[in-house]
Amino acid sequence: MTPVHNHGHGGSCCSGTPAPALVQLSEAPTAGSRLSTFRIEAMDCPTEQTLIQNKLGKLAGVQQLEFNLINRILGVTHDLPSTAPIVDAIKSLGMQADPIEEGVPAAEPPAKKHWWPLALSGVGALGAEVLHFTNAAPTWVIAVVALVSILSGGLTTYKKGWIALKNLNLNINALMSIAVTGAILIGQWPEAAMVMFLFTVAELIEAKSLDRARNAISGLMQMTPEQATVQQADGSWVELEVKGIELGAIVRVRPGERIGLDGEVTAGQSTIDQAPITGESLPIEKTVGDKVFAGTINQAGSLEYKVTAAANNSTLARIIHAVEQAQGARAPTQRFVDRFSTIYTPAVFLFALGVALIPPLFMAGVWFDWIYRALVLLVVACPCALVISTPVTIVSGLAAAARKGILIKGGVYLEGGYKLDYLALDKTGTITHGKPVQTDYLALFPNVEDSAPALAASLAGRSDHPVSLAIANAAVDKKLPIHVVDNFEALAGRGVRGDINGETYHLGNHRLVEDLGLCSPALEEKLFALEKQGKSVVLLLDKSGPLALFAVADTVKDSSREAIQQLHELGIKTLMLTGDNTHTAQAIAAQVGIDQAQGDLLPTDKLQAIETLYGQGHRVGMVGDGINDAPALARAEIGFAMAAAGTDTAIETADVALMDDDLRKIPAFIRLSRQTSSILKQNIALALVIKALFLTITFLGMATMWMAVFADMGVALLVVFNGLRLLRK
Ligand SMILES: Nc1ncnc2c1ncn2[C@@H]1O[C@H](COP(=O)(O)OP(=O)(O)OP(=O)(O)O)[C@@H](O)[C@H]1O
Numbered sequence: 001m002t003p004v005h006n007h008g009h010g011g012s013c014c015s016g017t018p019a020p021a022l023v024q025l026s027e028a029p030t031a032g033s034r035l036s037t038f039r040i041e042a043m044d045c046p047t048e049q050t051l052i053q054n055k056l057g058k059l060a061g062v063q064q065l066e067f068n069l070i071n072r073i074l075g076v077t078h079d080l081p082s083t084a085p086i087v088d089a090i091k092s093l094g095m096q097a098d099p100i101e102e103g104v105p106a107a108e109p110p111a112k113k114h115w116w117p118l119a120l121s122g123v124g125a126l127g128a129e130v131l132h133f134t135n136a137a138p139t140w141v142i143a144v145v146a147l148v149s150i151l152s153g154g155l156t157t158y159k160k161g162w163i164a165l166k167n168l169n170l171n172i173n174a175l176m177s178i179a180v181t182g183a184i185l186i187g188q189w190p191e192a193a194m195v196m197f198l199f200t201v202a203e204l205i206e207a208k209s210l211d212r213a214r215n216a217i218s219g220l221m222q223m224t225p226e227q228a229t230v231q232q233a234d235g236s237w238v239e240l241e242v243k244g245i246e247l248g249a250i251v252r253v254r255p256g257e258r259i260g261l262d263g264e265v266t267a268g269q270s271t272i273d274q275a276p277i278t279g280e281s282l283p284i285e286k287t288v289g290d291k292v293f294a295g296t297i298n299q300a301g302s303l304e305y306k307v308t309a310a311a312n313n314s315t316l317a318r319i320i321h322a323v324e325q326a327q328g329a330r331a332p333t334q335r336f337v338d339r340f341s342t343i344y345t346p347a348v349f350l351f352a353l354g355v356a357l358i359p360p361l362f363m364a365g366v367w368f369d370w371i372y373r374a375l376v377l378l379v380v381a382c383p384c385a386l387v388i389s390t391p392v393t394i395v396s397g398l399a400a401a402a403r404k405g406i407l408i409k410g411g412v413y414l415e416g417g418y419k420l421d422y423l424a425l426d427k428t429g430t431i432t433h434g435k436p437v438q439t440d441y442l443a444l445f446p447n448v449e450d451s452a453p454a455l456a457a458s459l460a461g462r463s464d465h466p467v468s469l470a471i472a473n474a475a476v477d478k479k480l481p482i483h484v485v486d487n488f489e490a491l492a493g494r495g496v497r498g499d500i501n502g503e504t505y506h507l508g509n510h511r512l513v514e515d516l517g518l519c520s521p522a523l524e525e526k527l528f529a530l531e532k533q534g535k536s537v538v539l540l541l542d543k544s545g546p547l548a549l550f551a552v553a554d555t556v557k558d559s560s561r562e563a564i565q566q567l568h569e570l571g572i573k574t575l576m577l578t579g580d581n582t583h584t585a586q587a588i589a590a591q592v593g594i595d596q597a598q599g600d601l602l603p604t605d606k607l608q609a610i611e612t613l614y615g616q617g618h619r620v621g622m623v624g625d626g627i628n629d630a631p632a633l634a635r636a637e638i639g640f641a642m643a644a645a646g647t648d649t650a651i652e653t654a655d656v657a658l659m660d661d662d663l664r665k666i667p668a669f670i671r672l673s674r675q676t677s678s679i680l681k682q683n684i685a686l687a688l689v690i691k692a693l694f695l696t697i698t699f700l701g702m703a704t705m706w707m708a709v710f711a712d713m714g715v716a717l718l719v720v721f722n723g724l725r726l727l728r729k
């Protein structure tokens with residue numbers, strides 16, 4: 001994990017070319033290709049991306065580029081013997097590329113820029129305006145003062161503008177350089193200085209705001225302590241750097257201390273505030289066997305735990321990594337904005353050229369007036385506000401979600417979540433606690449009364465399905481003997497099978513009994529009676545037929561009931577999809593207020609149910625936790641995984657991972673998504689309206705250049721702050 005640092009920069013966000021995250025160049029990757037990654041501090045906007053893309057695109061041996069502007073990281077797939085040509089090419093663009101090696105921390109950020117050139121620039125610009133206005137000095141004095149201001153504040157802009165122009169690219173730096181130079185050429189000295197100064201200031205504020213959004217995530221990482229107390233071979237305890245602690249080491253946590261690494265409790269008992277991971281600050285009881293997470297806060301008790309993941313692979317580290325990845329990818333609105341600016345910027349540039357030339361040449365216009373208007377248009381030509389508003393909003397939204405324990409794997413989901421109108425839910429572990437207990441036992445023949453529970457428990461003990469666990473646990477409580485099971489097999493959606501003492505037994509649900517052709521109306525009557533109470537029933541069978549019946553009951557989470565209610569308030573319909581039988585499904589659905597329930601579903605049936613909803617024109621999300629949900633989760637527009645903190649794969653595979661098992665995180669996600677999408681729309685509308693307004697008044701000759709900069713940068717800052725509002729949600 002590489003922390004992101006603050007830095008002052010003069011980069012900006014105007015670009016003439018769309019900027020996808022992954023760029024496939026004409027050469028295809030070959031077997032000998034490798035990926036080199038670079039940190040480029042100066043690259044955080046589409047401006048730089050376009051430059052780099054054009055430059056490296058011409059370099060032989062470079063096949064693919066992956067841009068992560070938010071984190072300023074560039075991945076290059078190539079088959080060059082060394083990375084020197086890449087570094088050189090980037091250097092020719094005025095940027096420095098530092099190769100990143102796995103596990104090596106990022107280089108120190110460049111030294112902070114001095115503030116005095118900017119101050120000097122401001123004083124100069126103001127001075128020139130005042131002198132000009134009061135007629136207090138001859139023109140050459142005003143010119144000198146203005147020049148000092150422009151050079152001290154705008155040299156970087158000029159440099160960048162020049163590089164862009166050389167590479168035939170019209171970015172904001174190029175536009176600003178042309179506009180300011182133009183103003184100088186027509187003798188508008190104070191104005192040229194003011195424009196450059198305002199632009200530089202606005203750029204600075206913008207960069208700082210972006211950093212704030214960026215750092216919201218990496219700030220999470222700082223929650224893990226640097227050191228932890230580790231047990232040595234001789235039993236003594238030593239403080240060690242968290243980074244170097246190995247898997248399997250035993251770590252001690254004092255009351256009030258933050259947990260340094262992921263692990264499993266081996267001794268002690270305490271409560272832990274898991275808010276940094278789950279967003280839920282209600283303390284969770286932890287005792288031997290429970291998982292603890294790096295970054296969470298131990299409360300009153302003491303604990304010892306065994307390290308289960310290295311520092312750079314902790315749950316928190318993986319969350320941060322996933323969010324950074326998501327921030328690097330481009331959301332749909334961003335792509336729209338990119339496409340828009342591809343057309344907009346050159347179009348306005350041509351328009352400005354026309355405004356400068358046509359009226360004076362053909363309509364007896366005054367050269368000065370029309371060139372001036374054209375320069376103002378150049379300032380307005382920059383789609384900065386538009387281009388910057390989207391990533392800021394998305395990044396802020398992703399960060400806000402992560403702090404709530406909602407891990408969103410891409411801007412697409414954050415942007416698209418508000419469209420969902422249907423949510424499919426799995427039952428076991430999602431709506432219920434997923435820890436059923438055995439409630440009923442019924443032997444179907446008097447002579448198996450005593451032997452059946454032990455046989456069932458022996459089979460159940462081999463499975464980790466919740467229903468099996470309940471039966472196995474009941475047997476443990478009664479201290480029943482456990483038999484050896486041969487040829488054990490799990491039958492998905494049905495139950496299990498195995499041989500005990502040479503005899504084949506099955507333990508499973510009604511479907512299994514039907515499949516074996518061993519069902520009867522009398523048995524069904526007994527089954528249905530229990531199922532209607534919301535219990536799941538499994539039967540023990542030998543080859544002659546059912547021997548005994550076991551019912552287990554799961555409890556509904558209080559939070560589920562609330563979550564369903566909130567979803568309904570948001571206008572989202574709910575549908576329960578479960579492998580459990582229909583009666584039980586309906587009973588549980590009624591308890592939590594779910595609209596519809598379907599039971600007896602195999603994994604493919606769950607998938608089919610999602611397809612059916614799509615067929616009816618719905619936008620469907622799905623939440624689940626089990627493997628039997630995987631196909632449906634993948635097919636849903638947004639797949640939510642529950643309790644991701646404890647499971648290794650959920651963080652990686654789900655579209656949205658909820659770090660604990662609180663279903664209320666889904667309505668929270670939907671609300672955040674709705675806010676995000678409305679902020680995105682507000683920002684685009686705001687930017688477009690102000691642009692249109694300015695184009696008009698400029699054309700009418702009513703706008704001055706620095707008004708244009710003010711308006712342009714004003715909108716940019718406005719949309720940035722509007723986007724940052726999400727951070728506070
Ligand atoms: N290993 C097993 N041991 C005991 N019963 C099982 C086992 N596997 C499946 N069953 C039976 O089959 C039913 C369906 O199982 P499945 O795993 O498809 O769904 P589920 O976990 O009960 O529910 P959900 O789909 O809501 O997660 C279970 O309710 C249970 O009755």
Ligand SMILES: [Zn+2]
Nearest residue numbers: 514519520524
């Ligand atoms: Zn039947």
